Amino acid sequence: MLEIRALTVGHGAGPVLHGVDLTVAAGTVHAVLGHNGAGKSTLVHAVVGLLHPTAGSVELAGQPLTGRGAHRVARAGVGLVPQGRRVFARLTVAEHLALARPPRGRSSRFPRPGPADGDTANGTGTGTGTGTGTGWTVEQVLALLPRLAQRLGHRGAQLSGGEQQMLALARALLGGPRVLLLDEPTEGLAPAVAEQVLGLVRRLAGEGLAVLLTAPQPRLALTVADELTVLTTGRVTAAFPGPAARRDPAALLAALAPAPALTTADPAPGAGLPPRSRMSPPGPPG
């Protein structure tokens, strides 16, 4: 479904990603793992058209997306749940959904594959997931995310982190994506809420979406991913099928191990710095 080939892209001062290859099949979750600064958001932004690659390509179901503007990429069926949720503090949930809703007369551009009737999120059984090919309606999104239905009058700033994440997900779904990109969707969430969000992600993949999500740490992503790719300073340094990584996560953990910290036994580079600085691993803690 989503094919990323030899992608090289940066923010103006040289590449951040160097020849990244990655595929996300329909109905699967592909997790991109990497430490802070590895290039995960850069990859996501390049796919959704916010950054323009200097080399390589992005295709959706064989249709080239490379170099298109973000709105055209969205219209082609790529949905984004951005890092940090990007919810408007002063708008209510209902207002967010109204803004994201497809224009009258045009439901989501792509039919929602849909599960069997009555098979709705969290077992609430509201029966809206009919898979009739009409795309995502606000009602269907609220059936998938019933917590939002109880918060329609709340402003973005009044929502919990988990509720904001669900609102960001709802907004993306209303665009009718075939591919959904979620940039660090569990960041800052309590473990139980993070698991709930990933359960929704898994469910959406089960409905046929191709899902790419990013995470700095493998623990939660490992529970839902069909494929895992490790990015290290802008390069793919390892890739694992989900089942194999779950059976034996040692190789994945090793691929994600931070570069060894300098010690006082190391020669010169930290000379003159206080000992704490020399012992710190690169980048902020996870």
Ligand SMILES: Nc1ncnc2c1ncn2[C@@H]1O[C@H](COP(=O)(O)OP(=O)(O)OP(=O)(O)O)[C@@H](O)[C@H]1O
């Ligand atoms: N707008 C920008 N302008 C210049 N450089 C940037 C910009 N955004 C990111 N970078 C740089 O690109 C590199 C990759 O950053 P990116 O945000 O893609 O990493 P990440 O893996 O998503 O990290 P995090 O987990 O912290 O979000 C970093 O060196 C970062 O400083």
